[in-house]
Amino acid sequence: MQDVPPEHREGAEQHLLSFAEEAGHRQVAALGARILAHLDPDGTAPEDTEPAIPARELSLRRKRTGIWEISGTLDDETGTRASTLLDALAQRRTTTEEGPDLRSPRERYGDAFSDTLDLALNSPDLPTQAGERAHVMIAISLENLRSGLGTALLGDTGTMSAAEARLHACDCSIIPAVLGTNSEPLDVGRLRRLVPPGIRRALYLRDRGCAFPGCHRPPRHCQGHHLRHWADGGPTELGNLALMCAHHHRLLHRSGWEVRIAADGLPEFLPPIFLDKQRKPRRNNLHQPLPIAA
Numbered sequence: 001m002q003d004v005p006p007e008h009r010e011g012a013e014q015h016l017l018s019f020a021e022e023a024g025h026r027q028v029a030a031l032g033a034r035i036l037a038h039l040d041p042d043g044t045a046p047e048d049t050e051p052a053i054p055a056r057e058l059s060l061r062r063k064r065t066g067i068w069e070i071s072g073t074l075d076d077e078t079g080t081r082a083s084t085l086l087d088a089l090a091q092r093r094t095t096t097e098e099g100p101d102l103r104s105p106r107e108r109y110g111d112a113f114s115d116t117l118d119l120a121l122n123s124p125d126l127p128t129q130a131g132e133r134a135h136v137m138i139a140i141s142l143e144n145l146r147s148g149l150g151t152a153l154l155g156d157t158g159t160m161s162a163a164e165a166r167l168h169a170c171d172c173s174i175i176p177a178v179l180g181t182n183s184e185p186l187d188v189g190r191l192r193r194l195v196p197p198g199i200r201r202a203l204y205l206r207d208r209g210c211a212f213p214g215c216h217r218p219p220r221h222c223q224g225h226h227l228r229h230w231a232d233g234g235p236t237e238l239g240n241l242a243l244m245c246a247h248h249h250r251l252l253h254r255s256g257w258e259v260r261i262a263a264d265g266l267p268e269f270l271p272p273i274f275l276d277k278q279r280k281p282r283r284n285n286l287h288q289p290l291p292i293a294a
Helices: 006-020 025-039 076-089 105-121 142-147 162-168 197-207 246-254
Strands: 057-062 068-073 136-141 151-154 158-161 174-179 185-188 222-226 241-245 258-261 267-270
Touching: 006 025, 076 105, 105 246, 136 142, 142 162, 151 162, 158 162, 197 222, 197 241, 222 246, 241 246
Parallel strands: 136 174
Antiparallel strands: 057 068, 136 151, 151 158, 174 185, 222 241, 258 267
């Protein structure tokens, strides 16, 4: 209030002292704020015109149990952007024959964070490491990969089940290193395993999102699933692929659901017997087909 005339400051102080004799501290503080806003609406001039460096810290630590702990602090702008992104990805799934989405808010946020990492790893603008895009390598024996039993080495120190490794071998940024009986590398990231850009674009145009019945997930949240698994010699071609979100991709690998390409070239799903004894084929009718001119 250096630019406020002395008589105005003295008058404000006397007014506040008189008001404080009858009012509480909160009322006095509120009145003082209104007086200050009236006498000095521009406030104190900033000492530095340069924007402050955002306060951002993050810690990511792996425990011996294989669980990772994350903690940190974000500035208001970064926190708002992170909250907006995670809120969008953490919405409850639509109730289907699988039942309602019973995940807690913390579980939904954890899944949303995993989906965010998938989106980032699939970004064409991702920085490279030693000339390659960032990736994680899985080491697994050929026998375990084919059977889905046993474990695999994840990165340098982590582990994952062979069933998870089999799932990731379909199409993602995790590269399987398949080992023989003497741990010799038989195959490291076989090129035909990953869905190439041309076939991926065709998948986007055909399925328009996750092909599983009732799923709303758009193409950018999906992976290419091999109907006949890559480990079993399944080809990476449009007739052997379906676009699947991470949740339904796992469901397909772990449940009695089956997927096939129908005569019209579109994927259809056969439910397990406990859901439908006749196993009537089902499709996702939520994604709008491309408009085709007559």
